[in-house]
Amino acid sequence: MGEILSLERVSKSYGALKVTDGISFTLGDGEMLGILGPNGAGKTTLFNLISGDVRADEGRVMFRGKEIGALPPHHRCRLGIGRSYQIPHPFAGMTVFENLLVGATFGESMAEQDAEPICIEILDKTGLKKKANQLAGSLTLLDRKRLELARALATRPQLLLLDEIAGGLTEQEAKELVRLIQEIKAQGVSMIWIEHVVHALLAVADRLLVVNFGSKLAEGEPESVMNNPEVKRVYMGIEV
Amino acid sequence: MNTVVDLSNDFAVGSTQGGKYVVERSTRAGIATMVFFAVSLGFSVSMPFWADASYLRWLSELACYFVMAQMWNLLGGYGGLVSIGQQAYIGIGGYALIVLANMAGINPFFAVLLCGVVAALIAMPISQVVFRLPGGAFAIGTWAVAEILRLLVANTTELGGGSGASLVALKGFDRSAREAITFWISISASYGSVLLVYFLLRSRFGLALTAIRDSEVASQSQGIDVKRTKFLVYAISAFGFGVAGALYFLGALRISPDAAFGVSWSPLIIFMVIIGGVGTIEGPLFGAVLFFVLSKIFEDYGTWYLTALGLLAIVVTIWFPKGVWGYIANRFDLHLFPVQRRLRLRDNS
Numbered sequence: 001m002g003e004i005l006s007l008e009r010v011s012k013s014y015g016a017l018k019v020t021d022g023i024s025f026t027l028g029d030g031e032m033l034g035i036l037g038p039n040g041a042g043k044t045t046l047f048n049l050i051s052g053d054v055r056a057d058e059g060r061v062m063f064r065g066k067e068i069g070a071l072p073p074h075h076r077c078r079l080g081i082g083r084s085y086q087i088p089h090p091f092a093g094m095t096v097f098e099n100l101l102v103g104a105t106f107g108e109s110m111a112e113q114d115a116e117p118i119c120i121e122i123l124d125k126t127g128l129k130k131k132a133n134q135l136a137g138s139l140t141l142l143d144r145k146r147l148e149l150a151r152a153l154a155t156r157p158q159l160l161l162l163d164e165i166a167g168g169l170t171e172q173e174a175k176e177l178v179r180l181i182q183e184i185k186a187q188g189v190s191m192i193w194i195e196h197v198v199h200a201l202l203a204v205a206d207r208l209l210v211v212n213f214g215s216k217l218a219e220g221e222p223e224s225v226m227n228n229p230e231v232k233r234v235y236m237g238i239e240v
Numbered sequence: 241m242n243t244v245v246d247l248s249n250d251f252a253v254g255s256t257q258g259g260k261y262v263v264e265r266s267t268r269a270g271i272a273t274m275v276f277f278a279v280s281l282g283f284s285v286s287m288p289f290w291a292d293a294s295y296l297r298w299l300s301e302l303a304c305y306f307v308m309a310q311m312w313n314l315l316g317g318y319g320g321l322v323s324i325g326q327q328a329y330i331g332i333g334g335y336a337l338i339v340l341a342n343m344a345g346i347n348p349f350f351a352v353l354l355c356g357v358v359a360a361l362i363a364m365p366i367s368q369v370v371f372r373l374p375g376g377a378f379a380i381g382t383w384a385v386a387e388i389l390r391l392l393v394a395n396t397t398e399l400g401g402g403s404g405a406s407l408v409a410l411k412g413f414d415r416s417a418r419e420a421i422t423f424w425i426s427i428s429a430s431y432g433s434v435l436l437v438y439f440l441l442r443s444r445f446g447l448a449l450t451a452i453r454d455s456e457v458a459s460q461s462q463g464i465d466v467k468r469t470k471f472l473v474y475a476i477s478a479f480g481f482g483v484a485g486a487l488y489f490l491g492a493l494r495i496s497p498d499a500a501f502g503v504s505w506s507p508l509i510i511f512m513v514i515i516g517g518v519g520t521i522e523g524p525l526f527g528a529v530l531f532f533v534l535s536k537i538f539e540d541y542g543t544w545y546l547t548a549l550g551l552l553a554i555v556v557t558i559w560f561p562k563g564v565w566g567y568i569a570n571r572f573d574l575h576l577f578p579v580q581r582r583l584r585l586r587d588n589s
Contacts, residue, residue, distance in 0.1 A: 053461065074461075077463040091458065095580060095583075103462040108463070132585075136454075
């Protein structure tokens with residue numbers, strides 16, 4: 001299995017606060033890595049460092065063997081890195097269909113007409129088809145989260161970064177989401193998923209990474225990580 | 241069921257595994273607008289043959305406001321570049337007219353378009369400076385640039401210095417012919433600016449621009465080169481302001497650094513856009529008409545008139561945050577310039 005992404009001793013500080021402290025990890029081609037950690041542990045910052053929303057102070061971010069740490073976000077998107085945001089950022093004044101059209105046309109530089117069928121397929125998969133002509137600003141929070149995922153898919157990523165998209169879903173909806181993610185994974189898309197809904201994450205993750213205070217607390221097979229006493233103490237508040 | 245009228249070149253039929261689909265771009269209101277547009281254009285073009293000269297002058301002035309409001313909206317409403325210094329390009333356009341017509345001997349009417357090009361060319365290096373300034377600092381920075389230009393021109397004796405210059409190149413023209421041509425160019429510029437923005441917004445570029453209007457963060461993660469898009473918008477807007485500035489002083493016949501680069505332009509233009517509705521094509525047009533009517537009725541009241549305009553702006557932004565047109569558009573789902581793409585699926589099943 002080849003390597004699609006690797007972070008090498010990446011650090012980022014905001015003033016005196018070190019939000020990412022020398023983190024290193026790699027992601028294999030087609031692999032699904034789950035990221036866990038308490039609030040404020042620096043999980044979303046990791047995504048920002050990979051997608052380019054934030055630049056690292058130190059360390060290297062490598063995508064398919066190429067250093068991408070200095071590239072702007074739109075460039076990284078075109079290379080094949082798609083992301084969703086924990087707090088949805090819909091294009092509120094555009095319809096759901098147009099929201100997808102943006103990523104589909106600019107994520108891989110193609111004409112609108114060629115992008116349209118791709119968008120329709122994704123609308124169908126993500127259950128947004130009936131709301132295609134609704135303004136994104138009028139969607140419920142749940143649908144906004146769906147739209148985050150759909151929009152990230154529209155850029156046809158090779159690496160998909162999902163930031164807490166299962167929170168607030170019913171049991172049935174969570175199951176559907178897991179099915180969708182398994183389907184995306186089966187197409188060979190590599191993924192990193194930050195999620196507090198642990199059972200949804202465990203259903204698809206090949207490996208887990210636990211972050212605390214900006215550094216790596218544990219990494220490995222889901223089962224061994226979940227049984228790690230340090231993880232239990234920090235993340236689930238269980239004293240062992 | 242497809243009940244919406246389509247223009248034949250305006251939709252594309254495609255198919256996916258789920259069945260056929262149509263992406264509609266036009267609405268009934270949109271077609272009505274285009275018809276009105278064509279009719280009103282014909283009407284305006286005929287005006288110099290029968291209308292009173294004072295009306296022509298008024299409408300030429302209003303046409304300049306249309307261009308300015310439309311261009312500011314493109315810049316601030318879509319590009320998110322809130323500038324209070326677009327008078328820099330009004331001034332550059334106006335003075336470019338003096339230089340090109342008076343000094344270089346180019347036909348002043350033809351020179352108007354060139355003035356826009358000059359403004360756009362000068363805007364390119366300026367953008368590299370002001371784009372480095374974040375948010376509010378950008379607004380102040382653009383104003384500072386306009387002030388610097390004002391001082392530079394005021395200290396250039398070749399351009400008439402602080403007291404300004406007259407458009408002597410127009411001396412040879414018969415008055416009524418001059419006013420008619422100025423009117424025709426102004427009308428073309430205002431219709432042109434609306435059509436330019438309309439077709440820009442309907443294009444792929446418009447998709448990026450509208451996305452940036454709604455969320456810059458999401459736009460860049462969706463593959464849009466935000467910086468480049470903003471640069472282009474800034475240059476296009478400077479072009480429009482340059483043309484409008486040249487037109488304004490083509491009508492006024494006289495220019496001075498204070499009138500051309502004065503900061504008082506910005507609140508007026510921003511007033512039009514905010515009152516009408518930011519981020520729509522209709523809003524700035526509506527706002528410009530409103531401003532023009534108010535200014536013609538109440539301008540004799542001096543300071544009180546400006547105070548009332550300020551109060552009106554406050555009232556509108558509190559109760560109609562999307563502007564008067566934005567309120568109407570939401571209330572009645574009315575879009576005179578349809579830029580939206582509506583998806584209609586026709587399932588095969």
